[in-house]
Amino acid sequence: MTEPVTMEPDEISLAEDHAALERVVLSSGPTARVLPSAQDLEHARALLIKSLPPKGLGFAQTKDHLLKVVVPGLNFASISPNYYGFVTGGVTPAAWFADNVVSVYDQNVQVHIPDHSVATDVEHRALKLLLDLFQLDEKVWAHTTVTSGATASNVLGLACGREFVLCAAAERNGVDCKSVGEYGIVEVLRASGLKGLQVLSTLPHSSLGKAAGILGIGRANVKSICANQNPLRFDLERLEMELALPGMASIVAISCGEVNTGRFATGGIEEFQKIRALCDKYNAWLHVDGAFGIFGRILSHVSDSKEFDSIRKGCEGLELADSITADGHKLLNVPYDCGIFFSRYAKTAQDVFRNPNAAYLATSAAADTVISPNSIGIENSRRFRALPVYATLIAYGRNGYRAMLEKQIRLARRIATWIFDQPEYAVLPRVSSKDELLENTFMVVLFSANNDDLNAELVNKINSTSQIYVSGTSWDGRPACRIAISNYKVDVERDFARVMGVLQNLVK
Numbered sequence: 001m002t003e004p005v006t007m008e009p010d011e012i013s014l015a016e017d018h019a020a021l022e023r024v025v026l027s028s029g030p031t032a033r034v035l036p037s038a039q040d041l042e043h044a045r046a047l048l049i050k051s052l053p054p055k056g057l058g059f060a061q062t063k064d065h066l067l068k069v070v071v072p073g074l075n076f077a078s079i080s081p082n083y084y085g086f087v088t089g090g091v092t093p094a095a096w097f098a099d100n101v102v103s104v105y106d107q108n109v110q111v112h113i114p115d116h117s118v119a120t121d122v123e124h125r126a127l128k129l130l131l132d133l134f135q136l137d138e139k140v141w142a143h144t145t146v147t148s149g150a151t152a153s154n155v156l157g158l159a160c161g162r163e164f165v166l167c168a169a170a171e172r173n174g175v176d177c178k179s180v181g182e183y184g185i186v187e188v189l190r191a192s193g194l195k196g197l198q199v200l201s202t203l204p205h206s207s208l209g210k211a212a213g214i215l216g217i218g219r220a221n222v223k224s225i226c227a228n229q230n231p232l233r234f235d236l237e238r239l240e241m242e243l244a245l246p247g248m249a250s251i252v253a254i255s256c257g258e259v260n261t262g263r264f265a266t267g268g269i270e271e272f273q274k275i276r277a278l279c280d281k282y283n284a285w286l287h288v289d290g291a292f293g294i295f296g297r298i299l300s301h302v303s304d305s306k307e308f309d310s311i312r313k314g315c316e317g318l319e320l321a322d323s324i325t326a327d328g329h330k331l332l333n334v335p336y337d338c339g340i341f342f343s344r345y346a347k348t349a350q351d352v353f354r355n356p357n358a359a360y361l362a363t364s365a366a367a368d369t370v371i372s373p374n375s376i377g378i379e380n381s382r383r384f385r386a387l388p389v390y391a392t393l394i395a396y397g398r399n400g401y402r403a404m405l406e407k408q409i410r411l412a413r414r415i416a417t418w419i420f421d422q423p424e425y426a427v428l429p430r431v432s433s434k435d436e437l438l439e440n441t442f443m444v445v446l447f448s449a450n451n452d453d454l455n456a457e458l459v460n461k462i463n464s465t466s467q468i469y470v471s472g473t474s475w476d477g478r479p480a481c482r483i484a485i486s487n488y489k490v491d492v493e494r495d496f497a498r499v500m501g502v503l504q505n506l507v508k
């Protein structure tokens with residue numbers, strides 16, 4: 001007989017460890033480095049426990065292993081204000097505290113059971129607060145849910161769009177509304193007399209293709225309908241031709257915040273209205289991928305200054321969409337994982353996500369406005385992701401989020417205009433004036449070095465300083481660097497100096 005291992009945590013050292021972790025998370029300054037050193041990584045990899053121990057290590061030794069072996073091998077992507085890779089976001093103190101509560105109480109946000117827990121009500125409230133933050137009317141957005149990220153939200157968007165447009169096409173073809181969720185895509189396509197389903201977008205995020213792959217639409221049927229003179233915008237004539245293709249049903253997906261450039265696919269309400277009108281004319285679903293771009297709507301309340309005009313215009317008209325993706329773990333600065341999804345049609349959602357024959361999962365209360373999350377999203381059991389959302393929104397409010405985003409945009413603009421003046425570097429997409437650059441820069445700066453040799457190595461050279469971290473991408477056929485500013489800890493002057501220092505050193 002092996003001895004049972006005690007699972008009782010030592011409460012005093014737990015509190016000490018917690019305080020130590022809290023200091024790491026909440027310290028607001030730059031970290032010594034943004035990535036672990038090669039030695040730390042090697043050390044961590046070498047000491048990972050390679051086989052399941054028959055007799056467990058016990059709690060104390062496991063804790064020691066995590067703190068001494070695993071933690072030194074982790075990066076500071078979320079903790080450091082100077083990590084500019086992907087769009088990573090940080091974790092606000094309120095969100096961090098809430099996430100700890102989530103772990104301790106481990107609520108399962110599956111079915112709304114009012115007698116058991118307030119968790120589903122909190123999630124419902126958190127989503128309403130988000131609608132308010134984004135200035136979307138809560139009466140219109142009947143299907144709201146918390147997902148694992150923008151990828152999952154895009155899956156929801158295309159799934160709801162697929163359900164809606166194919167069901168409507170079947171009805172137009174004289175067949176009673178046939179649910180794709182119930183009968184499958186093949187049978188509903190046949191009933192609707194259609195050949196296929198396509199997604200029309202401009203430079204969509206890769207996750208949109210992934211969603212199309214998952215849903216039987218096909219990655220090959222995601223088409224970029226980019227204007228010749230500006231690939232970020234729709235060519236509206238071609239969009240109409242695609243929508244009018246006989247035998248095809250369409251979902252139009254607007255890149256509200258293109259991931260390489262941070263720029264927007266639409267430039268104001270009129271353009272959005274035109275796209276909406278085309279969708280109505282050709283029975284297409286209108287989805288918006290606003291993973292980070294939707295946060296531009298927080299800026300709408302800014303006084304009469306023109307500073308953020310172009311960003312506000314880029315997010316105008318989202319209220320006309322059928323479904324919207326947003327990310328929580330990016331600009332909202334809540335911990336991974338957290339995405340957000342809004343759609344107008346609760347019935348469509350239930351037709352897609354219903355659990356068949358699971359009476360035991362039904363919601364107990366009848367006249368109840370909280371829909372059980374398991375009937376409108378992918379998961380059944382899942383984490384109480386909404387608590388950090390709720391906490392951070394009430395802690396900092398509309399003004400707190402506006403101030404955070406303004407700092408992020410100002411830092412991006414500071415860096416972009418500095419790079420614009422450097423003969424060794426170029427900001428992308430190319431602009432003719434600094435004013436144009438200032439106006440169009442959101443919280444992403446895309447740039448390259450003019451010298452091809454330096455440019456080929458630029459991302460590696462920048463990242464090997466470990467002072468800042470940037471993502472590599474390509475633009476117009478050349479390698480390019482991308483700085484995405486998404487952490488609430490931003491300090492414009494301090495962080496500008498750091499970025500400038502790194503870039504100057506490389507061309508000395």
Ligand SMILES: *Cc1c(COP(=O)(O)O)cnc(C)c1O
Nearest residue numbers: 149150151152205207259289291
């Ligand atoms: C990041 C991002 C996604 C994917 O988001 P995840 O949170 O990584 O799933 C989708 N669309 C856009 C525009 C993004 O920026």
